[in-house]
Amino acid sequence: MIIEERENQIVLKEVDDFNPVHIFDCGQCFRWTKENDGSYTGVVKGKILNVSKNGQEIVLDNTNLKDFEDIWYEYFDLARDYSSIKKELAAHDKNLSDAVDFGWGIRILQQDGWEMLISFIISSNNRIPMIQRAINNISERYGQEIGEYKGKTYYSFPTPEQLSKASIEDLRECKTGFRDKYIFNTTKDILENELDIQDFLDMDSATCHKELMKFQGVGAKVSDCIALFGMRKYDSFPVDVWVKRVMQEFYDAEDMSLPKMRKYGMDLFGEKAGFAQQYLFYYVREMEIGK
Known part of the structure; x- marks a missing residue:
């Protein structure tokens, strides 16, 4: 990843696994608003930030290098190797591989x-x-x-x-x-x-x-x-109506109660259950699978 500072902006180049649409629309956050130009504006730690994807560049507007180092690097979980996570999850099964491909730009935000x-x-x-x-x-x-x-x-x-x-x-x-x-x-x-x-x-x-x-x-x-x-508990596996459909549709969990389905998901995906949940949730919701 190359970090370039411009006037009131930080531009990230050669950064894989980062798509604002996937990140802000995958159900993990509620204070990022989609603008008419397709960018997203939100508030974190008393700072206002606008995020957009311009070709292969990620543009963070209304910020500087100090705030990037102090806030945004951690917030966007940029130290984590999502390529390795996706590779491991994709090898688990075909459905999860499809979900990872579909939501390739998801990152789990480090929220308050x-x-x-x-x-x-x-x-x-x-x-x-x-x-x-x-x-x-x-x-x-x-x-x-x-x-x-x-x-x-x-x-x-x-x-x-x-x-x-x-x-x-x-x-x-x-x-x-x-x-x-x-x-x-x-x-x-x-x-x-x-x-x-x-x-x-x-x-x-x-x-x-x-x-x-x-x-x-x-x-x-x-x-x-x-x-x-x-709370950074990445082995968590939230089960809502969409994840319930995922587990019933893809993982033979038709007759399970929600608590059993939760435990089954945690056992199935282990310490990366939370990452698997996000890819699967976004995939099944956007594709309207099981409706």
Whole structure:
């Protein structure tokens, strides 16, 4: 990978396994918005970034080399060899090989655990546009204004302290639906019990999964999503309606309960179950397999 700094931009050349469409549309994040020109704009750690693919180049706009080294290199998981991961997964079976080829540019983002906790509580039985709207509403009301990019104002995701200012009624006004009380009580639990989300990063996967499920509104699937996308537990295997179809369609799991299907996926793909899940999820959803 070649890193080139231009005016207010970082350009990545000769970088394989990076496609903004695959990364931002594979269900792992909710604060990246697709622009009319096909680029994506999002907020991470108080920074506004626009990402686009220009031929073989990945263009990171509204940034500099220092922020790339301090934030974006880790956030986009650029130290990881995705080519090797894809090669290993593709050798597992034909269906997974097809999924890897289809979603070749997926990378699992290194997202903030607290933001993932609240975001995936909001995601429960919810559609992506509604999830995004609720998260944006919460950020605008309780986060901090960061600045403007191309005429639009952006806000940081609120800290637990900032979000604690919201009542259940306030959260309902943010269009969170029945999840308002879960967000309220989870925020309260974090602060009253002086929990440090960073501690979850140091837990083994089983402990992390179990501890996350102690928060209201966090079931097995939501816990796995938080663990995978916010806590670096790459052997997690979230099972939603699409992954259920994958397992039934491709892996003879028609008669399995969701907990058994989850364990089966983890056993099947091992320490790379989370990567396999992302390729399979994106493939089956985009191709509408099993509908």
